[in-house]
Amino acid sequence: MRFTAFYQLCILAIFVPCTTAEGANLTCSPTWWQCNNNQCIWNANRCNGDIDCGDGSDEINCEQWTCRPDMWQCGDNYLCIWKYRRCDGNNHCADGSDEENCVSCSYRAWKCSNVTTCITSSQRCDDITDCGDGSDEQNCA
């Protein structure tokens, strides 16, 4: 029961600032940021690397991120996503760029970490860089 009450409190805390202002010209209260779709999000969630606006506008026109090596940078919004989320069939970038230029390699081929190139298994660990990102020469025994 206590959990339910807490849950309702959270719902109120999240939605009250969004629903008190009505109409086309609604503005978010000072600690909130207004998405392009008029949704209000916490200021802290603007440019934090996660999509909080339904339209992803909170991660557009952000100062450019330098993504960590294990992350991949979306095309137009500078968002960093985990590399394994690239070409996994679900959009994680606001512009969907993580699902573009994906290749499916035949069962005998090896997919480079940049997921845009397939190489033959004999090209793996042959001391010649065949993947643009050099991943075919990494983690070689």
Ligand SMILES: [Ca+2]
């Ligand atoms: Ca965000």
Ligand SMILES: [Ca+2]
């Ligand atoms: Ca994805």
Ligand SMILES: [Ca+2]
């Ligand atoms: Ca190679």
